[in-house]
Amino acid sequence: MPRFLTSLSVICALYTVLPLPILAATHDIETITVQFTNQRQPRVFDAKIEPVKAATVSAQTSGRIINIYYDVNDLVPQGAALLEITNKEQGASLAGAEAELAKAQAVNSEAQAQYNRYKSLFPKGAISKGAMDEATAKAKSAKQAVSAARALLVKAKESLNYTIVSAPFSGRVTKRFVEQGETISYGQALFSGYDPKTLRAVFQIPQQDVTHVRQLNEVRIQLADGRVITANNIELFNFADPQTHSHAVRVNFTPTNDSDNLVGQWAKVMFEQPTQSSLFVPMSAIHQVGDLTSVYRKNGDRFVLNQVRLGFIDEIAQQVEVLSGLMPSDEVVINAAQYLINKPATKVKE
Structure with missing residues (x-):
């Protein structure tokens, strides 16, 4: 046709x-x-929910992993043991440091006693000035040796404590980088996690909205399930992205008890536009x-x-x-x- x-x-x-x-x-x-x-028409932006506090726990000593107590998605209380490393080497270092401290304390005790004897005899002329100077130097050196031995003991104790890796804050585990039986070294990443108690919505705004956003007292965050949270902790970046020329905005908020699954989700951030x-x-x-x-x-x-x-x-x-x-x-x-x-x-x- x-x-x-x-x-x-x-x-x-x-x-x-x-x-x-x-x-x-x-x-x-x-x-x-x-x-x-x-x-008054609202402006709506797509935002990503991120944790305010997140961290990756790394090894502070070397050894072989003998126990792993938590896995991905587990909720960990602050101070809880995440994993345990063999401690024979660290235990031996601790025993050696304790022995060195005892030896230094004994030498120091003898040096201080000799210094006190010479100090009382020197005014009477029974001790030469050279002997007095030597006793004084030995007393000071022995005292510093005790301080050095104590420092080595503290280091050895900390190294032994590092064989049990603890959670720095209460949070949820997002990644586990090691397996039981592996040998790890100093600085190796072990666990990653975040604190679910404080979150933030991160989004980008164009240049023309910067002045208005600076004047805002609060914004509304609409979650994926339809709930709306009002937040007033608004942080606008003072610099623009060199490629998109947009400014990043962070809005901190405290989720409710049943909102522990928000990290990584998309949300809508809304605020009122001028009349x-x-x-x-x-x-x-x-x-x-x-x-x-x-x-x-x-x-x-x-x-x-x-x-x-x-x-x-x-x-x-x-x-x-x-x-x-x-x-x-x-x-x-x-x-x-x-x-x-x-x-x-x-x-x-x-």
């Missing part, structure tokens, strides 16, 4: 289904006059057929189907913004569906 005949068939079909203009009795049809109104004058009509006035969005506009004693382009939808007030297709003082049918049901029958032109 030629293209112009196909187009003519489509036009005839549309004319049959939606004859324009439509005659109707206007006295019993409820209408509304469109006027500019001031509406703007716009044309709004009730959502019931919109007539949608396929890609055609329209309203019934009064034209004299008739109602004509008028195509419109929509913008912001206010679900709470059940209103929708009309970006184009209507002018102030236009009168439209409030309930398009009811009008279609009750409108008088129109003869189809043959």
